[in-house]
Amino acid sequence: MVETRFDALTVLEIGKEVERRGQAFYQEAAKIVADNKVKNMFLVLADDEAKHLQILETMGKRLQEAFPAFSAEEDVNKLATRFKEVLFPDEPVIKMSATGKTSEIQALERGIQLEEESIKLYEGAAERDPSPGTGNAFRRLVMEERIHWYILTRRLDLLKFRT
Incomplete structure (x- = not known):
């Protein structure tokens, strides 16, 4: 059985x-939400x-220049595809409602979930990579x-409070 390395280049991909x-x-969520504050927040997050x-x-x-044979491209692509499928299932994320409230709540909840997954990914990478x-x-990205997680969570709390 071939072992796939989990290295910095893989994490980057x-x-x-x-x-x-x-x-x-975030761009798609900004198009469908009714609340302008939430819409603008999603656009800022998309830019980030x-x-x-x-x-x-x-x-x-920089890594590829420093380590030309750092990781086999095939291994990187296999692992990136596996993680992509876990992080981004192909099911629809946001459903429209008559009031728009449900879709805003769903969009915020999905955004929070995406940020949590990103945090886990980058924290693990920061722990594994010995180079400062x-x-x-990676720590900066965390x-x-x-x-982002905090902003989304606060907005969700506010939206649920108003409901």
Whole structure:
């Protein structure tokens, strides 16, 4: 049985997919919610996810330059695909309701779930990577994802309180 390595490059590839999907999710959620504050919050989060993607792409380029044979591309793609399927099942995430409230609550709950998964991924990567630069970059992403989680959680609490 072939063992698939879980290295920094693999985490970067998974992270890039997480950020792409997160950005797409927040952009789509912004289109369907009725509350303008929630809509604007989702657009800001989508922009943040794009910035995170840029950070990960820069990290990946630096790692590949430093370690050209760092990881077999096939292994990275297999593991990234496996994690993508776990993090992003192909079922619909948000359903519209007559009032728009249900879809806002569902969108916020799904956003919270995505941020929690990102936090776990990046925390694990920071613990596994011995290099200060890469480890610190993952810790920075953890901090930013925690801020997103906090914003989404507070907005959800406020929305549920008003209901």
